Amino acid sequence: MRIAVLAKQVPSVEQMRLDHDGRLQRDGVELEMDAYSRRAVSQGVKVARETEGSCTVFSLGPPSAESVLREAIAWGAARGFLLTDRELAGSDTLVTARALACAVSLFGPFDCVLLGRSSVDAETGQLGPELAELLDWPFVVGAREMTLGERRIWVRSELDDGWEVSETALPAVVSVAERLCEPAKVDEAGCLRVPASKIRVVRARALGMGPWGAAGSPTTVGRTRTIAVERRRMLCQGDATEQARECVGWLRSWGVLDALSEEAVTTERAAAAVTTERAAAAQPPRRGEHAAAVDAPFLAVLLEPERQATWHALAGEAARLALRSTHPLRLAGICSGPLGPAGEEALVALPLEHVVVVEDAGGRNEVLASPGVCPKPPELAASFASWAASHDVWAVLAPGTSWGREVAGRIAARLHAGLVGDAIELGVEGGRLVAWKPAFGGQLVAAITCSSALQLVTLQVGAGAPPGEAASGPAPSRPAAKPPAPSRPAAEGPAAGGSMVVERLTSSPRYDSRILEISRDDDLRFLSSRAMVGVGLGVSGDDYSHLSGLCDVLDAALVATRKVTDRGWLPRARQVGLTGHVISPVLYVAVGISGRFNHMVGTRAARCVVAINSDADAPVFSLADVGLVGEWQDLVPALTAELRRYLGVARQR
Numbered sequence: 054m055r056i057a058v059l060a061k062q063v064p065s066v067e068q069m070r071l072d073h074d075g076r077l078q079r080d081g082v083e084l085e086m087d088a089y090s091r092r093a094v095s096q097g098v099k100v101a102r103e104t105e106g107s108c109t110v111f112s113l114g115p116p117s118a119e120s121v122l123r124e125a126i127a128w129g130a131a132r133g134f135l136l137t138d139r140e141l142a143g144s145d146t147l148v149t150a151r152a153l154a155c156a157v158s159l160f161g162p163f164d165c166v167l168l169g170r171s172s173v174d175a176e177t178g179q180l181g182p183e184l185a186e187l188l189d190w191p192f193v194v195g196a197r198e199m200t201l202g203e204r205r206i207w208v209r210s211e212l213d214d215g216w217e218v219s220e221t222a223l224p225a226v227v228s229v230a231e232r233l234c235e236p237a238k239v240d241e242a243g244c245l246r247v248p249a250s251k252i253r254v255v256r257a258r259a260l261g262m263g264p265w266g267a268a269g270s271p272t273t274v275g276r277t278r279t280i281a282v283e284r285r286r287m288l289c290q291g292d293a294t295e296q297a298r299e300c301v302g303w304l305r306s307w308g309v310l311d312a313l314s315e316e317a318v319t320t321e322r323a324a325a326a327v328t329t330e331r332a333a334a335a336q337p338p339r340r341g342e343h344a345a346a347v348d349a350p351f352l353a354v355l356l357e358p359e360r361q362a363t364w365h366a367l368a369g370e371a372a373r374l375a376l377r378s379t380h381p382l383r384l385a386g387i388c389s390g391p392l393g394p395a396g397e398e399a400l401v402a403l404p405l406e407h408v409v410v411v412e413d414a415g416g417r418n419e420v421l422a423s424p425g426v427c428p429k430p431p432e433l434a435a436s437f438a439s440w441a442a443s444h445d446v447w448a449v450l451a452p453g454t455s456w457g458r459e460v461a462g463r464i465a466a467r468l469h470a471g472l473v474g475d476a477i478e479l480g481v482e483g484g485r486l487v488a489w490k491p492a493f494g495g496q497l498v499a500a501i502t503c504s505s506a507l508q509l510v511t512l513q514v515g516a517g518a519p520p521g522e523a524a525s526g527p528a529p530s531r532p533a534a535k536p537p538a539p540s541r542p543a544a545e546g547p548a549a550g551g552s553m554v555v556e557r558l559t560s561s562p563r564y565d566s567r568i569l570e571i572s573r574d575d576d577l578r579f580l581s582s583r584a585m586v587g588v589g590l591g592v593s594g595d596d597y598s599h600l601s602g603l604c605d606v607l608d609a610a611l612v613a614t615r616k617v618t619d620r621g622w623l624p625r626a627r628q629v630g631l632t633g634h635v636i637s638p639v640l641y642v643a644v645g646i647s648g649r650f651n652h653m654v655g656t657r658a659a660r661c662v663v664a665i666n667s668d669a670d671a672p673v674f675s676l677a678d679v680g681l682v683g684e685w686q687d688l689v690p691a692l693t694a695e696l697r698r699y700l701g702v703a704r705q706r
Contacts, residue, residue, distance in 0.1 A: 054104035054201060057157055058097040059111050059168035059180075060090040060125055062118040086121045088632065089169020091236035092229045097167050098129035099234065100201055107131045109163070111156055113141060113149055122252050123244040128237040133252045134160060140257035143267030147465055147472065150183035151269075155260040157188065163224060165206065170195050170228040171632075177453070177474030177490075177511070178228070182430070182462030185226040191431065191564040192463075193219060193227045194455045207569075213454045213514070214626040215573035222565035231632050232619065271471035275487075275500040282657045285678040288669075296681045297691035300663060301699055303679050304640070309661045312639045313583055313607065314700055349381035350447035351407065355437075355460055356388035358427050361399040362578050363452040363514065368403040370479060370512065371450055378481045382447060383407060387437050389427045390557070407554045411436040414559040429568075430456060432560040434463035440558065441468065441507065448486045448508040450479075454577075461509050471503025473510045486510065491635060513635070514577050575626040579610035584640045587629060587656070589614045591645020591666065592685060594622030599686070600644065602693040606700060607640065614652045630655040642692075644685050648673025665689065 065083040086094070094110060101108035110125040112118045113136040122133030136152055144152065157163060166188075171178045178194075185192035197216075198209035201223075210217045211230040257265045267273075287303055289296035304310045352375055354367040368386070375382040386405045388396075390412035400408060413428045428436070437449075437460075449464065451457035453475045465472035476488035477498065486508045489498045503509070584607035586600055597611065604611055611627065618628045629636055630652040637658035644665045646652065653676045656662060664677035665688050674680040681688045 054100055054106035054165065055161070055163045056097040056101050056106060056108045057111060057161070057163040057166045058090075058093050058108060058125065058130065059153060059166065059184075060094055060121045061087040061169070061172050062112065062114050062121045063087045063172060084117055084120070086124055086237070087169055087172045088236065089171055089229065089231060090121070091238065092231060092233045093167040093169050094125045094128055094130065094237040095234045096196075096199065096229055098125075098237070100165075100199070101131070102129070104201065106164075109134070109160065111136065111153060113137070113144070113152055115142075119252060120244065123247045124239045125237060126247045126251050127239040127243045131251075134255050135252060136255045136260070138257040138265070140263060140265045140268075143270060144265060145270035145272045145471070146180045146474070147183055147272075147469070148265060148270045150180055150187055150466060152257075152260050152265065153180075154184055154187040156255060157184075159259070165201070165223055166190075166226045168226070168228055170230055178455070178458045179462040179465070179472055179474045179511070181226055181228040182459040183466040183472075186431075186434070186463040186466035188224075188226065191221045191225045191566050192459060193221055193225060194459065195230045196227050197230045197233055199227070199233070210455075211625060214575040214577050214624065215571065217568060217572075218570040220567045220569055271465075271469065271503055271505040272473060273502050273504060275502060277497045277499045278489075279497045284662060284676055286675060286680070287678065288674060288680045288682065290682075293683060293687040293691040294695075296683065296688060297695040300679050300681055300692060301695045304661065304663075305699065307661065307678075309640055310696075310699060312660070348445075349383050350445040351385040352382040352447055353385040353387055353437075353449045354405075355433075355449060355451040355457060356386050356400075357452050357454060357456045358389050358396075360452065360454070360456075360577075361395070363454070363457075364399055364403060367450050367452060367512065368405060372404045374448075374479055374481060374486075378484075380484060385409065385446075387411070387433070387440075387449075389433055391427070401553065405553060407556070409437070409440055409556045409558060411558045411560050414561050428560045429562070429566070430459040431463060431563045434460050434467060435563065436558050436560045437464055438467045440556075446507055448510065451509065451511045453511040453513045457511050461511050464507075465509050468505075468507055470505040470507040470509055473501040473503065473508075475513045476501070476510050477513050479510065479512075514580055575624040577626060579612075579627075580634060580636065582608070582610035583638055584609035585612050585629075585636060585638045585642070585659075586610070587612045587614070587641060587643045587646055587652075588617055588623070589643070589646035589652075590616050591647075594620065596686075597622070600689060603642065603689055603696075606693055606697045607642070609638075609640075609642070612636065614646060614649075643673055643677065644689065646673050647671050648676050665692075 062084050065085055097108040108130045110122055110130045110133045112121045116137055118137065119135050122135055126133055134156060136156055141152060157166060168181055182192050193208045193210060195211040196208045197211045200207040204223050205220060206223055206225060207220050208227065210219065257263065263269055289299040352371050354371050356364045371384050375384060384405045385407040386403060387409045390410040392400060411428050411433050451461040461472055464470065473488040473490055476490045478489040480487040485502050488501050488510045490501055491498050586604050586609045600611065612629045613623045613627050615628050615630060615633065617623055618625045628634065631654050633655055635655050635658060639660045641656050641659040642663045648671055662677040663679045664673040665681045665685050666673055667684050669682045
């Protein structure tokens with residue numbers, strides 16, 4: 054089996070620092086192979102050995118990226134190619150994918166390309182889908198288990214909130230999950246023993262015509278904002294009751310608990326505001342504006358099958374953008390069919406004027422025995438690209454899920470359009486979409502714009518206005534109460550009556566690929582919770598029931614560190630941190646968490662952090678606003694009782 058692996062060099066995340074102007078300090082910062090790439094290299098070498106094949110590693114970067122190839126070869130790869138050239142500097146993910154696709158084709162053939170699911174320096178899972186589209190190969194995301202046959206691969210994929218088992222014909226591009234296998238790690242002495250003859254430098258001219266680098270990239274990084282997090286570091290004293298009382302006193306004085314109780318009181322009013330806003334966005338144009346509205350470009354949203362909660366978030370954000378835009382926009386939705394009754398009901402509640410439903414022309418799915426086959430991301434991307442060729446589309450918003458990243462990534466590669474991944478805030482400036490996304494471990498957010506006619510953005514699930522900032526209505530990520538559906542016969546579906554125009558397209562499978570099994574073990578709606586309780590190894594999975602009172606009084610979601618999800622005590626979807634979710638609740642309570650950087654970086658956007666730990670010297674206390682020292686079995690019940698006493702009164706006002 055001929056395996057190609059893509060490996061990336063990144064700054065050591067724990068050494069990341071910013072200059073006074075918000076730029077990343079690179080001088081003196083240790084560089085290393087990305088954590089996800091280590092798994093890809095390890096798996097590639099393993100498969101090559103088992104099949105008596107070969108493993109070739111590619112890396113695009115500065116000359117220093119040779120160290121990544123040396124380490125991969127020392128681990129067992131046969132050879133390495135370093136794509137390095139001044140012309141390649143500043144490449145965004147699309148140009149990077151184009152350069153790597155050229156290299157894979159030039160130095161192949163290969164049966165499979167492996168790469169990390171993401172990278173720790175803010176590459177957000179879109180390189181794999183873009184590469185797959187450019188190669189015209191199938192793409193499989195988040196491999197946790199892999200079995201390769203002569204011309205097929207079976208993968209158990211780790212999705213956002215569940216699992217998928219698939220069978221795919223080779224060649225294919227496969228992204229690997231963090232826990233797939235042992236990471237490839239070799240000490241410096243071992244790397245230095247690698248012969249220079251095993252590494253070949255590839256210049257831009259060998260890859261074909263440009264433009265490469267920043268000149269060919271359809272996305273541009275603009276101004277940045279640092280995220281300065283200064284915690285108050287108040288350490289409570291006394292027995293459990295006294296510490297709990299002192300903690301609640303601090304939270305009251307800072308307005309944290311009032312924010313939680315106000316959220317409960319104003320939910321209905323906020324939902325009504327969004328309903329009014331959506332209704333206004335969906336209204337037909339006023340007299341005299343009809344011609345302009347009919348000719349207005351589309352702002353489209355990609356609607357993921359069976360994730361109606363993200364439909365409302367995306368459509369609500371699209372409606373807000375349309376209202377803030379200085380030029381008229383029509384709202385459109387792109388979705389896979391068949392929708393089913395629940396999907397049709399959810400669709401008519403959205404402020405969309407135009408909907409494109411892409412249905413599979415095949416028929417039944419023999420494995421899942423479903424009444425219809427829902428088109429996969431490759432088919433949906435191809436159908437949208439064809440539709441966009443005859444329609445004026447200004448921008449596309451997609452959910453920041455595995456599905457959304459693949460569809461958006463394939464569209465970007467197919468149309469050579471700019472794609473901003475995992476944005477947390479959107480705006481319109483000068484008629485262009487501005488997407489703010491976190492970078493460098495969450496230490497800053499950068500404004501990204503697209504120079505292409507079509508602009509694409511994936512939005513983080515749970516993204517929205519930072520807690521405490523004024524907003525008109527709830528954050529886009531928080532599902533509001535569903536507005537009443539227009540008065541149209543439900544049985545006739547979204548095409549009947551009203552102002553919504555529905556197009557139905559058919560697609561045929563692009564690749565020999567089948568989904569054998571799908572399961573869900575969580576629901577990503579917990580990311581919009583205003584309060585969260587995090588657990589580390591200091592709390593055994595058998596004891597989570599003892600935290601239910603605290604979660605109930607705060608209406609909080611339970612989340613965890615990576616080591617907790619590694620043990621299976623909570624689903625991986627509940628993991629917070631560098632390789633998990635970034636959260637932004639009003640209140641985060643860390644119970645039995647030591648305070649390692651990889652976890653706490655995911656809590657930087659929380660307005661207030663309370664830490665409970667029996668070790669008074671635990672690092673978590675330097676990253677918290679309030680610290681309670683003692684056994685959680687004593688402190689959690691005391692804190693729960695004190696919170697219930699105050700919040701119960703506040704919510705009755």
